[in-house]
Amino acid sequence: MESDENKENERxxxxxxxxxxxxxxxxxxxHKIAVMSGKGGVGKSTVSVNLAVAFNQKGYHTGILDADFHGPNVPLMLGVEGKHLDADERGILPVLTKENIKVMSVAFLLPSKDSPVIWRGPKKTGALRQFLGHVAWDELDLLIVDNPPGTGDEPLTVLQSIPFLDGIxxxxxxxxxxxxxxxxxVSMAKSLNIPVIGIIENMAGFVCPKCGEESFIFGSGGGERIATKMEIPFLGKLPIDLGNVSDSDEDMHIITQNNNSLFSQRIMEIVDKIxxxxxxxxD
Structure with missing residues (x-):
């Protein structure tokens, strides 16, 4: 009995x-911002990476934490896949992109890009807290956390663990x-008293790479309607723009592919609002 009490006290x-x-x-x-989505497949990581790059272009010393353990795609999108982590007296050193964006992802800890993360909830939340507390982020202007989809253990750990989170x-x-x-x-954020910065409607139209015409193949306006209904800001719409997607496996963030594209213009407008x-x- 006493041993159990000691273990609980140690915990x-x-x-x-x-x-x-x-x-x-x-x-x-x-500043700390968490990027969330209610479900997978909506382009949340693409948006997270482009926000980080856009803020970096505006002069913010930026970092991005890839908290999606089962789909850690941020290193690939930023051209640092396959890099290895180092450490010093400050802690674990994040990987630097060529734009000097600091990146931390479980992908850097895996033996290969094909290795799955087969962890239960407590191990994942423990690793996330390690990334928050023991990675040498140093003095950043902005940290963007790319959360896994949904409202489960990992997003909850991020939202509850980061003090003075600017919002989601x-x-x-x-x-x-x-x-x-x-x-x-939105309901999760409100229950935790965390501000909702706003909603981004991704894949809101397809930009033809030949003629530049925008077609709304998945519909349009739903994000704005839900924002109005929930009484939260609508940040903007981002199109599918195949003319700006790289054929290579590296540097897949769109705003550096073509800063004059419709996607790039809109992501910068969204960054201004954030x-x-x-x-x-x-203030």
Missing amino acids: KIAIMEEDIAITKNMAQIK VIVTTPSPVALEDVEKC EEHIKKRS
């Missing part, structure tokens, strides 16, 4: 020490099924 002390490490580490970062950005598509799941993300939100929270 509580370990959690408390981890909380202190996270608070101290996150305090060096001026929700990515959806015009699909009625995706829009229905948006409400769950920047306005975080600046207001700093």
Whole structure:
């Protein structure tokens, strides 16, 4: 009995020490934003990466945490897949892209890109807390967390563990099924008293690579309608733009492929709105 009590006390002390490490580490970062989606397949990681690159282009010292353990695609999209982690007295060192964006992902810990992460919930949440508390993010202007889809253990761990989170950005598509799941993300954020910065409607139209005409093959306006219904900001629409997708496996972020594309213009407009939100929270 006494042994069980000792183990429980040790567990509580370990959690408390981890909380202190996270608070101290996150305090060096001026702004923290979590990107969420109610379901998979809506392009959340693509949006997260392009937001990070766009903020970096605006002069923000930016980092991105790939919290999607079962689909860690951020390193591939940023051209750093296959890199290995180092550590020093400060902790685990994130990988740097050629634009000097700091990246942390479970993909850097896997033996190969084909290796699956077969972990139960407690191991995943423990690893996430390690990434928050023991990665040497240092003094960043902005950390973007690419959450896995849904409202399960990992998103909950991120939202509950990061102190002074500036808010969440929700990515959806015009699909009625995706829009229905948006409400769950909004409800989750409200229950945790975390601001919803706004909704981004991704895949809102297809831009023909030959003529440049935009066609709304999945419908349009659903993201704006759900934002109005839930009384939260609508940040904008992002089209499918095949003319800007690289054929290579590296550097797949669209805004550096073609800064004059419709996608690039709209992502910069969205970044301006997010920047306005975080600046207001700093005042």
